[in-house]
Amino acid sequence: MAQLEEHHGRYPDAEADIAFLRRIAVIHAETLLREDFYSVGTNHGLDQSLVLFELSQELPGFDADGKATECARRRIAYEIGHAFAPDGGHVENSTGYQNYGLVQAQMAIQRLSAYDGAKVDVGLPEEVYDKAALALAFMSRPDGTLPLIGDTAFFTVRDIFSVKKPGKYSTYLYAVKSGKVGTPPASTDLVLPESGWTILRSDWKGGADFARAVxxxxxxxxxxxxxxxxxxxxxxxxxxxxxxxxxxxxxxxQPKDPMRIYLRSAAAHSLSAPLGVEASRDLDLVGSKSRIVSHETDGLRSTVTGESGMFVGFHSQRRLTYDRSRHTLRLDDSISPVEDRAMEMVASSLREGRETFVTRFLVPGDKKVTILPEFGMATITGRGRTLTIAMAIVPVRMRLTKGVAKPRPFGWRSVQAGKIEPAWTIEFFHAMSSLDTSFALEWE
Incomplete structure (x- = not known):
């Protein structure tokens, strides 16, 4: 519109065009203002609210009573304030959204301060903002990228804090700039019990050792x-x-895309599950049952325990122990049927000679993977090292799969949005009334 006004003499119909564009902008603003159009509690809702705020400031005569501005500010504060749990973890439980949520918070601060001055309230307390930045620092891998947990695509984490520096800014820089600047975190463990994360590192050494950390x-x-x-x-x-x-x-x-369905399912994650049971995404039914139960460390050995009820009728628990002195991991997994229907399903499977539980490990496709069912063992080789996964109870049936397309996708990963690549899936099958098993992961 500004360009049309500037060159009004060159365009005989400029005035009509400007009026038309203004009308479109007003319709857009009026639509964004509607409660039934507002996508509450989502990153899309935040985008809507930011645009509504800008339109309320820029459209002459649209917001004469200030109600649109007030509504936009209220929605922005709600969206930013509800995007992070009190411990700083993003509610989408995704490493990618941990980064994106902080970018959005700064975007909101920048846009509001352009009209309201230096001090603005976007609904995110200082302590939560600082915790969220520290969480992103810990989530960043030694190579500067994020693990593809949840809806995350491959990218390198940068210094995103151009608008507002967090209290742990120096620590954040150390983590995302390979230890070349800043101050290392005081601990190698970070636990976010309210959002459900635990991140463990071997160390925060600088120099060439930084990239080699576990x-x-x-x-x-x-x-x-x-x-x-x-x-x-x-x-x-x-x-x-x-x-x-x-x-x-x-x-x-795309929720109905077969690959999307697979990649969101338990089959595309490294965990134990009851066979033949789909996980529930009913937040009211199972959300409160997913949590970090405990965390202990003496500096050399760290143990974290989590539990979940996402498989309705079953209680799942995993205890992960990391020994820094040898860089070994131990997984202690248990799944128990706790409702009559689940108990009967497991009992029926055992009567018919079928397995009842499975433990899966998803491995990059560029590794060499070998399974040894007679020993309950799998080996993963790459970059001159071999990682061995050994089950405590043998013999066991195992299966190794990579890049299966039909009858449904299995054994894949997506590094970039819209792109897939084959990945190994190692499976250990169990025939038990309740799963109770352990795995040792050691480097040869």
């Missing part, structure tokens, strides 16, 4: 259905400059 992300949290993946009790493992245990990633925001 980085483990373990999660069990369910705060929103919007971008929900069935990934309670899953973990990712990055070590010695490479990925070893991974998650499936984003793919596309």
């Amino acid at each position: 980085h483990i992300v373990f999660k069990s949290g369910f705060l929103s259905t919007y971008h929900r993946h069935d990934d309670d009790l899953a973990f990712s493992l990055f070590a010695f400059g490479a990925e070893w245990i991974i998650d499936g990633g984003l793919w596309k925001h």
Whole structure:
């Protein structure tokens, strides 16, 4: 519109065009103002509210009584304030949204301060903002990228705090700039019990050692259905400059796409599950049952325990122990049927000679993977190292799968939105009335 006004003499119909564009902008603003159009409690709702605020400031005569401005400010504060749990974890339980949520918060501060002055309230308390920045620092892997947990695509984490620096800014810089600047965190563990994250590192050494650190992300949290993946009790493992245990990633925001369905399901995450049971995404039914139960560390050994009820009728628990002295992991998994229907389903499977539970590990497709069912063992080789996964109870049936397309997708990952690549899926099958098993992950 400004360009049309500037060159009014060159365009005989400029006045009509400007009036037309203004009318479109007013219709847009009026639509955004409607409560039935507002996408409450989502990142889209925040985008809507930011645009509504700008239109309320820029459209002459549209917001004479100030109600649109007041509505936009109220919605922005609600969206930003509800995007993060009190511990700083983003409610979408995604490493990608941890980053994006902080970018959005700064965007809101910048846009509001352009009209309201230096001090604005976007609904995010200072302490939560600082915790969210520290969480993103810990989530960043030693190579500067994020594990593809939840709706996350591959990218390198940057210094995103151009508008407002968090209290732990120096620590954030150290984590995302490979230890070259800033101050290392005081701890190698970070636990976010309200949003359901635990991040463990071997160390925060600088120099060449920074990129070789072991980085483990373990999660069990369910705060929103919007971008929900069935990934309670899953973990990712990055070590010695490479990925070893991974998650499936984003793919596309198309809920009925077969690949999207697979990548959001428990089948695309490294966890144990009852066979033949789909995870529930009913937040009211199972959301409160997904949580971090406990965390202990003496500096050399860290143990975290999480639990989940995402498989209705079953109680799942995983205890992960990381020994820094040897860089070994131990997983203690248990799943118990706690409702009559689940008990009968398990009992029926056992009577018919069928397995009842499965433990899966998703592995990058560039690794060499070998399974040894007679020993209950799998080996993963890459970059001159071999990671061994050994089950405590043998013999066991195992299966190794990669890049299956039909009858439905299985054994894939999505690194970039809209792109997929084959990934190994290692499966250990169990025939038990209640799962009670352990795995040792060790480097040869």
